[in-house]
Amino acid sequence: MDFRFTxxxxxxxxxxxxxxxxxVPKDWAGFLGRPGDVERVFPLxxxxxxxxxxxGWLTMAWPKEYGGQARSAMEQLIFxxxxxxxxxxxxxSIAVTIVGxxxxxxxxxxxxxxxxxPIARGEIDFCLGYSEPGxxxxxxxxxxxxxxxxxxFVITGQKIFTSLAHLVEYCWLAARTDPDVPKHKGISLFIVDMKTPGIxxxxxxxxxxxxxxxxVFFDEVRIPKGSLVGEKNQGWYHLVTALDFERTPNFFFFPPASLPPILEDLVQFSKEAKRNGKPLAHDPxxxxxxAQMFIEFEVVRVLSYRIAWMLGRGLIPNYEASIVKLFSxxxxxxxxxxxxxILGLYGPxxxxxxxAQLRGRIAYSCLSSVSATIGAGTLEIQRIIIAIRGLGLPRG
Ligand SMILES: Cc1cc2nc3c(=O)[nH]c(=O)nc-3n(C[C@H](O)[C@H](O)[C@H](O)COP(=O)(O)OP(=O)(O)OC[C@H]3O[C@@H](n4cnc5c(N)ncnc54)[C@H](O)[C@@H]3O)c2cc1C
Incomplete structure (x- = not known):
């Protein structure tokens, strides 16, 4: 085992x-989570x-035949x-890591x-039209x-929790094309232009x-047959592949990588902020x-490197990817x-x-870290995957 980079x-x-x-602009402080920031940051x-x-780095992971650079998983992780x-x-993210x-x-x-x-040039992006109220x-x-x-095809129905649907050009839509067969066998995948009438x-x-x-509501939205991706009624199987791409850590969706700056902020703060005349860093x-956070960061870092190592050897991480997603x-x-x-009343x-201390980042982290445990499969679903695929437990 060699833990060094080449x-x-x-x-x-x-x-x-x-x-x-x-x-990156010199004064870039990150995504601060004030109302309106999504729209403000999107053009940037x-x-x-x-x-x-x-x-060529937007598609650094794509194969060379499609204009990518076939960069290794380790290089993506470094990025x-x-x-x-x-x-x-x-x-x-969605166009490059899932749709492409x-x-x-x-x-x-x-x-x-x-x-x-256009995906490779960063000109277009997609939203994921999967979840529905039921x-x-x-x-x-x-x-x-x-x-x-x-x-x-004429589309009718409702999607929910569709991230960035109001800002992107296309929807990567899962819809039912056959209601009379078992539920997995009657789904198809489509590309829908978000400017189509009826949306x-x-x-x-x-x-x-x-x-x-x-x-997102679809009211008799008419799209050409050429919008069907893959085979009709085989959409579930294409979707499973798409979900694998979404869950496998890659350079766009890589939760562990966002952690070190937060810990660094807190360490810095504890060295500078004083309580009873002494820096917080002296408080046992x-x-x-x-120290506990640092230990856990090291754990997730090594777990992430294992994923990159597996991908580099052509192995497909599955419960391993769930562990990283869940733990991070x-x-x-x-x-x-x-x-x-640590911040006390300054925190919120x-x-x-x-x-505000640390530019309000802790309040932002507290709130934003809730949804990260839900998107792309909740914690409970990750634990089910780990139980079945990692431990060999029977399906519940
Ligand atoms: C920030 C964010 C962005 C999102 N973006 C998108 C998007 O762009 N496009 C899109 O289509 N969707 C998106 N989603 C939706 C997301 O995929 C769903 O919220 C998620 O799959 C859970 O579905 P649900 O909300 O319907 O909850 P439910 O599936 O109803 O689950 C409710 C609770 O029950 C638990 N549960 C469900 N089934 C089981 C089980 N079998 N065993 C044990 N516990 C179970 C869940 O873990 C959860 O705690 C997004 C969600 C978030 C939070």
Whole structure:
């Protein structure tokens, strides 16, 4: 076992740092979680995506035949560590990490020609039209219908928790095409232009006061048959592949990488803030808590490197990916809570308060770390996967 990075990987890290040094605005403090920040930050993300696109890094994980760089999982992880360290919420995630790879496997030649190049340039992005009011963890129960009519499909139904539906160009939609067969066998996948008549988007404001989630209503939305991805009624199997791409840690969706800056902030704060005339860093309770967080960070770091190592050897992580997702998102909550304890009454202050410490990041972390445990499969679902695939327990 060798825990060192290769000289090539170290050189790549240096190149990423230099690139970020140039591209990330000097005063960039990260995504601060004030109401309206999603809309404010989105154009910056697009700009950053297009710089990444020019460098070929937006699709660094794609195979070379599709214009990618076939970068190793370890290089992607390095990229994630460096961008998250500078709190750059890289854009283009769904198009690059889910839609592109699934189209390469199941898309028609026309779809590949139409969508892959603009995705690689960072010009278009997608929202995921999966969840419905009655279908979340049990996604196969979805009810949105797609009915064939001449050269079109006509879509009717409702999606919920659709992230960024109001800002992106397309929806990657799962809909029922056959209601008379077992639920997994009657689903198909579609690409829907969000400007198509009959689509209504309603905001869902989260507890940060932020508009990122939406309800999306489809009222007899007519889309051409060429929008069907893969085979009709085989959508569930394409979806499972898409979910695997979503859950496998990659450089866009990599929860552990966002943790180190928070711990670093708290360590710095405890050295500077004083209680009874002495820096907090001398307080034995604060030291115990920070040391515990550091231990857990080291655990999740090694777990992440194992995932990258597996991917590099062509092994497919499954319960291992669930462990990383679960441990890192729960750890995010634990560290945010420790942050609240250390900052005391300054902790809940928002970035706009003149008394806010660490630019209000702890309050933001506390609130944002809740939803991270739900998206892409809840903690309970991850534990079920770990029980079945990791421990060999029977299905419940
Ligand atoms: C920030 C965020 C962004 C999201 N973005 C999108 C998006 O872009 N597109 C999209 O389609 N969806 C999105 N979602 C929705 C997300 O995928 C669902 O919320 C998630 O799959 C859970 O579904 P649900 O909310 O319907 O909860 P339910 O499935 O109803 O679950 C409710 C509770 O019951 C538990 N539970 C369910 N089944 C079991 C079981 N078998 N055993 C034990 N416990 C169980 C769950 O863990 C949960 O605690 C997003 C969610 C969040 C929080």
């Amino acid at each position: 000289p090539e990987e170290e050189a790549f890290r240096k190149e990423v740092r230099q690139f970020l040094e140039r591209e 993300l697009r700009q950053f995506s297009s710089s990444l696109g020019e460098k 994630a560590e460096e961008t998250c360290y500078r709190r750059v919420p890289v854009g283009g 790879p699934v189209l390469m496997l199941y898309g028609s030649e026309e779809q590949k020609r139409e969508y892959l190049p 279908a979340g963890s049990d996604l196969a129960s979805l009810n949105t219908r797609a009915v064939e009519d001449g050269d079109d 209504t988007i309603r905001p869902l404001i989260d507890m940060l006061g932020e508009h990122s989630l939406n309800e 309770v604060v030291r115990q808590k920070l 998102t729960e750890l995010h909550q634990r560290v945010a809570n420790v942050g609240m304890e 202050l928002t970035p706009d308060s003149r008394w």
